[in-house]
Amino acid sequence: MSDPxxxxxxxxxIAAPTDSDRSGWIDQIEATPANLRAAVAGLNDEQxxxxxxxxxxxxxxxxxHMADSHMNAYVRVRLALTEENPTIKAYEEDRWAELSxxxxxxxxxxxxxxxxxxxxWVLLLRSLGADDFARTLVHPVNGxxxxxxxxxxxxxxxxxxxxxxxxxxxxxGWG
Numbered sequence: 001m002s003d004p005x006x007x008x009x010x011x012x013x014i015a016a017p018t019d020s021d022r023s024g025w026i027d028q029i030e031a032t033p034a035n036l037r038a039a040v041a042g043l044n045d046e047q048x049x050x051x052x053x054x055x056x057x058x059x060x061x062x063x064x065h066m067a068d069s070h071m072n073a074y075v076r077v078r079l080a081l082t083e084e085n086p087t088i089k090a091y092e093e094d095r096w097a098e099l100s101x102x103x104x105x106x107x108x109x110x111x112x113x114x115x116x117x118x119x120x121w122v123l124l125l126r127s128l129g130a131d132d133f134a135r136t137l138v139h140p141v142n143g144x145x146x147x148x149x150x151x152x153x154x155x156x157x158x159x160x161x162x163x164x165x166x167x168x169x170x171x172x173g174w175g
Contacts (some may be wrong), residue, residue, distance in 0.1 A: 004053040007163035011156045017148045022133060025155035030122045032117040032158030036066060039165035040107060047174060049147065052164040057097050059165055064102040065093060066161055067110035067117070073119045073154045080137040080147050081128075087138040125151065 014021060039046070040063060048060040057065065072091060079086045096102060133148040169175065 004060070004167065005056070006160070007167045008159055011153055013149055014152060017071070017133070017152065019130065021102070022148065022151060025151045026122060026125045028155035028159060029118060029125065030034055032162065033111065033118050035158070036063065036114065036165070037111050039162050039169070040111070040138045045172070050168065050172070052168045056164070058103070059168065060104070061097045061102050062161055062164060064105065065109045067099050067113045067175040068096050069093065069157065070114060070117055070121070070154065073150065074117060076137060077121070077147060077150060080135045080150070081132060085136045085138060085144070087140060090140045
């Protein structure tokens with residue numbers, strides 16, 4: 001791992017995803033909550049309050065961030081499915097991670113939230129067809145994107161942050 005910010009590499013957009021790509025991404029989104037729960041299993045408060053890399057969030061902040069981020073993604077998908085090319089709301093994720101709950105609350109509520117959110121999200125995603133994934137939204141910073149792109153980003157995002165935790169555990173010898 002040459003860059004600890006990107007333990008699985010940066011997100012790479014696929015120009016023309018196939019049904020197989022989409023199915024794999026949905027499977028990855030479905031697996032994210034269990035993978036995160038496994039990655040943080042057995043960590044004590046001191047370990048949860050350890051940054052996953054120099055200058056990075058703590059494991060605790062990262063767990064809360066995943067719930068926050070994926071809630072936003074779920075809403076964005078629903079907006080794109082029910083509105084024509086909506087401009088979605090960006091949020092200051094770094095500032096959210098500095099709020100007291102993200103810095104000090106137990107992670108269990110966010111793990112539970114992520115698990116239930118993904119259960120609902122995956123039900124929606126599995127019901128969609130190729131035309132649905134071609135629908136678009138406009139991100140105020142990143143510009144226009146299809147739901148195919150959103151799907152790929154969040155499949156990557158879950159793996160990306162789980163890898164932050166597992167790489168930290170490995171470096172620290174936390175087993």
